[in-house]
Amino acid sequence: MTQLEELLATWLPAQRWFAGKGTAIDTLRIDADHILLPGLPGLRLLVAEVVQGSRTDRYQVLLGMRAVGAVPDELVHAVIGTCPAPADLDSPAPVVVYDAAHDAAMTGHLLSWIAENRDVGAVRFRAAPGTEVRTGLRSLVITGEQSNTSLVYGEEYVLKMFRRLWPGTNPDLELTSALATVDSPHIARPHGWIDVDLVDPASGRTVPTTLAMLQTYLRSATDGWVLAATSVRDLYASPELAPSEAGGDFAGEAQRLGAATAAVHRDLARVLPTGVLSPEGQAHLAATMMARLHTAVDEVPELAPYAETLYSAFEALGNTSTDLPVQRIHGDYHLGQVVRTDAGWVLLDFEGEPAVPVSERQKLSSPLRDVAGMLRSFDYAARYQLVGRTDNPALVTAARAWAQRNREAFCAGYTRGGGIDPDLHQVVLRAFEYDKAVYEVLYEARHRPHWISIPLDSITALTG
Template sequence: MTIPPAEPGSGADLSLVGEWMASQRWFANKGARPMLEEIGRWELSAPAGARFVTHLLLDHTPGKPLLYQVPLSYRRDPLPGVEPIGRVGDDWVVDAPRDPGYVAALLRMLAAGAEVAGADTWARGGRNPAAVPFDADSPALTSRVLSGEQSNTSIVAEWTGTGAVPVICKIFRAIHHGDNPDVELQGALAAAGSPVVPRAVGHVVAEWSDRGRPSGRARGHLAFAQEFLPGAHDAWRVAIESAAAGEDFSARARALGVATAGVHATLSAALDSRPADQADIEDTLESMARRLETAIAEIPALAPHRSALEDVLRLARSTSWPALQRIHGDLHLGQVLDVPGRGWVMVDFEGEPLRPMVERNRLDNPLRDVAGMLRSFDYVAGSLAVTGGIDASEWARAARAAFAEGYGEASGDDLGERHALVDAFEADKALYEAVYEVRNRPEWLPIPVAGIERIAARVRN
């Protein structure tokens, strides 16, 4: 199905939109005024008195240029309860994910596999064959935008009283050439019947002009929809409450290790994998060495640990490395849900959103995910110490050990035999955290520093 292009219209009011973008959490160049160029736009079918226009806006502020997806709703009459961005001519301009009409139009496009021709771009919806049932035309549809997201915008769509499964649709704000791993990996896991991810519903893919590419064109994902899980609890909050109460979290941590191993096994079977060769090992260790130097330059107090951390890298070089495969890439407790009657469910396989897509789609070491979760347990204890003076260090030690045990038993990969390699990935993650904290939350710096000191002491002993 192809939707005819809408009547030609003007592009975005870049001054109005730029001022609004600068205040959004997903805008990367914090503190800078956007220098925007519209490189493309496309429209969804809209009712009389409305236009739903997705603008592709390239930000040229100093530093690395970044392309943003900015869907806007232009309405003759204001939307009740929705604060407008401003006015353009006779129209009120609204952030489109907050407009239920836009949400319904987007889901209709996705469900029908419709293609839209636009200005210097096109977009096409695609529905997963085993998608959950929903009806975007139903008057029972309600929608809301989730708060708290840093990099994207997620919309929950529900159909009151119909029995339809609620859907969550993520609008990717910073967009890149290449398949988004959030779409590809969760789609592959869902297609394999994995219970550890929500069921996939569908996606939107687009093509646009890109002067930096030899072909002059780029192609990538703009949105991804999957089942929404009502009643789910954020695993970070679950862990914080458990640690603060002094509860034994070992069984739950072990189950999370088993779930992580299951995700890795499914991804390895469904997508590419290959043995790590010497070039892979050297590239990874060189990246870790650069991270070490960056961290010491910003945090001189880490300098006494340089020698021990260099020893960590030397020991990792002589350790057996597991095969490279697709992984979550940014695994921590904040990327996991506790779903009643279902257990742990993992989400947000996007990796680090500001990294180039080609890097996020590379095969990687599964122990990177393991290290990320081990660091997350440390952060639970560390955050309680910083914010409430609570000593949860024993809770974290037990949770880390149980997670590693569960992962090792389920994967058949004894982490004790790879402890030097796990140390290297965990130290690398902690160094990344230290640089982040010294730049953004200096009072939290002791959390990653304690992890670095622990690893350094283990090597010295």
């Protein structure tokens, strides 16, 4: 490895968005080095290929370069290290390299290039058709994101940089752009994107690959998870009350969120392909769920008492004799993916599960999978504040009551909003929800063992 590659091999695993934490990097190589601003200070867009055992991932790094001693104090925290200058600088002096997502002087160019529909070498910057992008806005990195990096420009735009790259158009850009064509009020409108060609290892073809997307910044928005968690805290302060009587009852918002979700599903079905999953396809889907359950029971013995009930639910899906309508869906739907604005609920992050290749995320699925994801999220919102407090039966009872009330409200809103009635499709919904709960058990066991009680308690309630 070059010295720069060695620096990246040390720096990458420390980033929140690095997917291979806990596994040693075998090799790292710079797969592509796109010069966006030559000289010093300079800006480059790197694609770093990381091999860890049997897996290979590619990551986007927006790399700034400055002379030694010329890094402003506000960028010291973003420094990756010092290495020899690249050959194009024709300089014997070393340079300091850093994460330029934090450099507002550099990221201002990204916004300008999107507005100008400019090609900078092989990297394409595009404004959405019919959109005028305002430039001259200073950017600030949003803290706390897990899988991507987002920059807010003033109070107008947010640029989401997709750190882990999969060849193809990111579903977030694809679905949000499709919904914009029918003026959906439940999305943050897209204003542009950045892309570059990458080779798809599966096919060997070179395909345009989304690096970032520019959307409206929702300055008045409140995170759905925060709103739900606040409602739960209000109830826990008076657990003797019914959820409907507590000061922060969330059921009205849950119902409106259900209606918004149904509206988005209807619009996606209008503008993108739909289809049906045959009984044979459902049997294959059920087999996949059963295989995940088998893995989970082997790894988490506490799940064993529920295995028979869970297996029966998946078996029921596999024995279905009617076709299942499928379409494009959100794919990773929960309270953290929605925000409440003054105008209503808005859905965000349509990219699906970031760990899955784009080609997989683009496959059609039942909208009930999204419904199941949100129902699981209500359970999490109700129970995560009980971690370490399950010896209080009043709080446990209140948590179950809160989750049930909001689950019912969401489903009612979804049905009234024109979605398929979850009550009439319990076999499918139950299978999706149980499968998500099994996934959660595995995730918590591997990453947050102190939270494993949350999905296990939920499974107890669902199967009891």
